[in-house]
Amino acid sequence: MAAEDLEWERSKISGQDMNLLKKLGFTKKENALRFPKEESYPSPPMEYQVSFVDHLIRGLSPPIHEFLRGLLFVYGLQLHQLTPNSILHVSIFITLCECFLGVQPNWALWKRIFCIRRNGSHGVAYNIGGVVICVRPDVDYFDVKFPDSVQGWRKRWLYVHEESSDSVEYNIAPFDGRAKILRHRSWDAEATEEEKSATEALMTRIRELQNTRGKELSGIQITAYFLRIRVQPLQARKNPLWMYAGDEDVERLSKELPVKDLEKLIRRISKLSKRDTVPSSCRITPYSGANPLPENHPVFASLPPLPEGGEVEDRTVVDDDNQGTSHSESDVAGSHKSAASSEKDAESEATASTHSLPPAVSPRNKMKREEIKDSGTSKAEEIGPSEKKAVFNPYEDALVSSGDEEETPAIDATARTKNLAEANQHADALAKKLEQSEKARKKAEADAKKAKADVEKAKADAACVEDLRKRLHDAENALSDKVTAQVAREEKIISRLESQSRCFVTRTHQDYEVDGPKGDELLDALSLLEIQGDEARDGLAAAEAGLSKLFPYFFPKKEEPSTSAGLAKSFNMPQDLGLKLRQEGLKIGVEGTIALIADSQQNVDWTKVGSIREMETKEWQSLIKAAKPHSKLILSFLGVKPTPAPSTSKPEVK
Known part of the structure; x- marks a missing residue:
């Protein structure tokens, strides 16, 4: 170095x-x-x-x-x-x-x-x-x-x-x-x-x-x-x-x-x-x-x-x-x-x-006369020619007075004639130098013009490079912003998937774990969601099969819906379907009993039976108990297998 x-x-x-x-x-x-x-x-x-x-x-x-x-x-x-x-x-x-x-x-x-x-x-x-x-x-x-x-x-x-x-x-x-x-x-x-x-x-x-x-x-x-x-x-x-x-x-x-x-x-x-x-x-x-x-x-x-x-x-x-x-x-x-x-x-x-x-x-x-006056410096003629400067002073050297002229001594004709030839020679030399200077000036102008063109080209190239650099910088910033937005989006997706998983676990009371190594939070959340989705689909299929079997019993006169949602909606009515089923069964039983009584040719006052509004529980139970030995025969006739437990509930009339 x-x-x-x-x-x-x-x-x-x-x-x-x-x-x-x-x-x-x-x-x-x-x-x-x-x-x-x-x-x-x-x-x-x-x-x-x-x-x-x-x-x-x-x-x-x-x-x-x-x-x-x-x-x-x-x-x-x-x-x-x-x-x-x-x-x-x-x-x-x-x-x-x-x-x-x-x-x-x-x-x-x-x-x-x-x-x-x-x-x-x-x-x-x-x-x-x-x-x-x-x-x-x-x-x-x-x-x-x-x-x-x-x-x-x-x-x-x-x-x-x-x-x-x-x-x-x-x-x-x-x-x-x-x-x-x-x-x-x-x-x-x-x-x-x-x-x-x-x-x-x-x-x-x-x-x-x-x-x-x-x-x-x-x-x-x-x-x-x-x-x-x-x-x-x-x-x-x-x-x-x-x-x-x-x-x-x-x-x-x-x-x-x-x-x-x-x-x-x-x-x-x-x-x-x-x-x-x-x-x-x-x-x-x-x-x-x-x-x-x-x-x-x-x-x-x-x-x-x-x-x-x-x-x-x-x-x-x-x-x-x-x-x-x-x-x-x-x-x-x-x-x-x-x-x-x-x-x-x-x-x-x-x-x-x-x-x-x-x-x-x-x-x-050079400086003007007014500037000399303002600066406080006297004119050159006020400084004696015999005074010798101790040091160089560019300030004084720059001061020039156009009014300071020396008196020209008289020159006779002989001296003029004697120096005329020398003056002509000097003039010729000056003319030659002037011609050379003019050539040098033209060359300098051409060089300056070329240099100016080179400078303009360099400026244009520099501007182009600066523009490319700026565009690259903008692209880097845009990429950085896009990556930041993508990370934020993935974090939001992960948060939503985890929220759905928590809801599923809360409703099913079943928790699941991802098999295999973990490393990517987004993929892990998706894998867990897939497991839960499979479980939900299996549950929906089982529910649909069960509801399909129950549908004819609850809705004997209706056609079974073709979709799982329609099937579930049928059972999600405001009225109690179990009560309705029991009422329908009771109705069938009553109608069957009446038919059997009619077939036995017994004399029954149906007007009095139909006008019953209230009956004591003990009386009801005693009548049921008296009719129970014959109920198996009636149910057998109707094609219904009797249940082992006796029914002691009151009739459900709607």
């Missing part, structure tokens, strides 16, 4: 981190974030940049603010080379300028307050987080209370959507994880005397914000403010923060955080402990839509320029930090107000890369 690869490893973003990003509103916009899968080295998709969870929760959000873009360009850095505390420094500075100073982020003011240093340990310069932004030792600035260490932040990397601009100068450099950190002359840039004079009022206001009794402003208060209103300072915005419109502001990523979540987040990115009080609001009201800027408020416009004339000259890293030494972030801390705290991650090591950053791109147009 190459030395420059040591810092990159597979991203380890936890579910807690993903929930935090969702709560903070980063995932509200579709495809705003993409999380790495198994890759151990970042390979961002087209129009994506590599960032970190700890960068996002400290105020970073795509598209990146132009001030941070300018810092990356002028210092020759990539986004992953800044530490989380450095990102928080920039967020606090932009919030301070827009909300409490009422100005755009000011490059001249930035140079008065901050400087940058290398970050490393034990003689090894880091690549990820290899540069730290520090407060200058001689500047009185806000005490931010950075944590001594941001553990594991290098392992929580992800991809953020950063759309490319049509203007190449506006884009940040493409991601290069092995880019070597080289000092540029711009690292030593300091505010000039003119810039110090122009920004002195802002520095005075900063001191007032820090030291006004009862209204002291701190770095934690500024941090808590931009976290609470949910507007990311390092995001490119349509409106500055002094126009913040409250809950309806279009720049908000999410609704206002609950107090507990806000305090937990602030303690995570600062050095505050659970015992320290987290400020719920600023002691001084920030500028906003509800607290607008005063009338005629001065506006200081000063953004970090892009380096002029191509890439800024690099210098080799040597022992002395003034010439490029690698220092740990904690080595340049100095005090809690003069530098950032250490952000070393003990779990990762870093080495210098063998690749350099891509050349910085020069802007197409």
Whole structure:
């Protein structure tokens, strides 16, 4: 494994981190974030940049603010080379300028307050987080209370959507994880005397914000403010923060955080402990839509320029930090107000890369004269030509005054004639170079057109792959839902089968067990139901046979039904069929007795016999007893076998 690869490893973003990003509103916009899968080295998709969870929760959000873009360009850095505390420094500075100073982020003011240093340990310069932004030792600035260490932040990397601009100068450099950190002359840039004079009022206001009794402003208060209103300072915005419109502001990523979540987040990115009080609001009201800027408020416009004339000259890293030494972030801390705290991650090591950053791109147009005037910098002619710059200052180099013209000395005709031939030769050479440039331009246009077509094709292919991935995901979800529904359906069927089995056992008082091994609840329930069904069918067949034999006795004049249900229904009448049968038998017996008496030619007064309404039990029993010796003969005559038990019941008359 190459030395420059040591810092990159597979991203380890936890579910807690993903929930935090969702709560903070980063995932509200579709495809705003993409999380790495198994890759151990970042390979961002087209129009994506590599960032970190700890960068996002400290105020970073795509598209990146132009001030941070300018810092990356002028210092020759990539986004992953800044530490989380450095990102928080920039967020606090932009919030301070827009909300409490009422100005755009000011490059001249930035140079008065901050400087940058290398970050490393034990003689090894880091690549990820290899540069730290520090407060200058001689500047009185806000005490931010950075944590001594941001553990594991290098392992929580992800991809953020950063759309490319049509203007190449506006884009940040493409991601290069092995880019070597080289000092540029711009690292030593300091505010000039003119810039110090122009920004002195802002520095005075900063001191007032820090030291006004009862209204002291701190770095934690500024941090808590931009976290609470949910507007990311390092995001490119349509409106500055002094126009913040409250809950309806279009720049908000999410609704206002609950107090507990806000305090937990602030303690995570600062050095505050659970015992320290987290400020719920600023002691001084920030500028906003509800607290607008005063009338005629001065506006200081000063953004970090892009380096002029191509890439800024690099210098080799040597022992002395003034010439490029690698220092740990904690080595340049100095005090809690003069530098950032250490952000070393003990779990990762870093080495210098063998690749350099891509050349910085020069802007197409230099700053206008009005911008020079607003920034407080004097015109170029006010700086004597004999004054020699001690260090490179890209801010001054970017200032051009169209009115500064030198007086042209008089040239005689002889000198003109003498130089005419040289001028013609020079013109011919320029014309030849112009022709070559035109050919190169046409070739570059053709290559750019082809590259654009390739990019469009790649975008279409990526969209197709993303669509297939989405369809696969939807199919997996549908299959999962179907399996879940099938399981629920089977459970419901099993419950119903078990309920029916319990009812059967309750009615028949017979319990059954499945023969053989058990394993599938649904099949076991069906097997038990089959056993019970066989038992029920056998019982129904036996009942049908018995009822069929009894039917002629109870219904001698009716035709037997053809179905079991009809047969059972015949015996399920409201009247007592046993009583009916006995009554029919009694009727037949009476009629037979009368017929026998008539045949014996006995004289009987049938009118008196038929009018009997009530008879004493003893009298009835005595008559039966007297008739009993003759009953066997009568029954024998009728073809009925007599029963052994004597009948002593009263006649049943209906």
